[in-house]
Structure formats: structure tokens, C-alpha cells
Amino acid sequence: MTRETILRLPAPLRVCAQLFAPTGEHRARPHAAVVDQEFVYCPTCEVETAATRHGDVLRCTENHLVEGVV
Numbered sequence: 001m002t003r004e005t006i007l008r009l010p011a012p013l014r015v016c017a018q019l020f021a022p023t024g025e026h027r028a029r030p031h032a033a034v035v036d037q038e039f040v041y042c043p044t045c046e047v048e049t050a051a052t053r054h055g056d057v058l059r060c061t062e063n064h065l066v067e068g069v070v
Helices: 003-008 011-020
Strands: 036-042 047-054 057-060
Touching: 003 011, 036 057
Parallel strands: none
Antiparallel strands: 036 047, 047 057
């Protein structure tokens, strides 16, 4: 199966097909998401964590501003 044929399948069949032939769509931005997410190093938390991008501003999961990441 090609990526296009898998993506045209109804949702329950598409999920099963993607287990055996992943399309890479599982990391796409979720439908109706307001902001993008990415992993960054937060110097305040001192760990690598998920962050939400609001334009040029990144906020870690603890709501700290993460500077220096473009």
C-alpha cells in the first residue's frame, strides 16, 4: 500500500494499516491545534521538555520563557 491509499482509508482501517506501514503522519500537527509544540532545553527547569511555540516565543510545560531558540 502506498501512503496515499492508506490516508484515503476510513479511520479505523487507516489506524490498523499505519501500524504495519507507517505514513509518518503521527507527528503532524494535530487537527485544530492552536499552537505548535517542540522539544527544547529549558534552562530554568534544567531539563529537555516539551514547549509550545507562540510566534517567536517558546514556553516550557512549566510556563517558563525559553530564550535563544528560533
